Amino acid sequence: MSLRNKVTLIGHTGKEVEIVNFEKGMKATVSLATNDYYTNSLGEKVEETQWHNLVAFGKTAEIFQKYVQKGKEIAIEGKLTYRTYDDKDGQKRYITEIRVEEVLLLGTK
Template identity: 35%
Template sequence: MLNEHKIIGHLGNDPEKISFENGGSITKFSVATTKKWRDKLTNEMKSDTQWHNIVASGRYSDLTHQYLKKGSKVYLEGEPRHRSYGEPKKYITEVHINKVIFLEKTERPTPLDNMPNKIKSNDDDDLPF
């Protein structure tokens, strides 16, 4: 049996990382997906936005917390899990991700970021300009 969600959407808030005493962590955030269509009777554009509660653990916890922020566009795959909490009981569905693809350029440092602006060489004195 396959029970998997595939989501492409934008983050509705900055990811929130929760660390545990055993060294593990999870990162939680919400993702909005919007369906748009034209009403056949009125010819006006309609839209419907759905919110998805996302939970990332393991290496995905660190990656999503470090590189995603509110508004980031992302592709996610994961397993839906249902749980209850509180009194009176409230129910929530969360998608525990097992794949993430960042759909926008992230601000990751590159090895070139630490390079000096100009590399000096002894041959600079021989240049005609």
């Protein structure tokens, strides 16, 4: 993995893994929630949740299919990727994803 584009996250999956099978392999997609905490100007502890789109291919996708369910805590390493597509109305849409290269199963769910 390139050291110039490396993402490491720990969080909980927000939905069931979606699997697409191709002739030469498999693709898995799922969302991941990460939480950050800070104290605001009033001294109150605030939780901030960020959602990330994950995509995995091949053996990593197979691990997602077999072992990852909604709410599962996982740690991932991958790289940030961007892609575009035209929606049904011809509008260009932009997607930011993390292409997962390593996954570690955590927690008990």
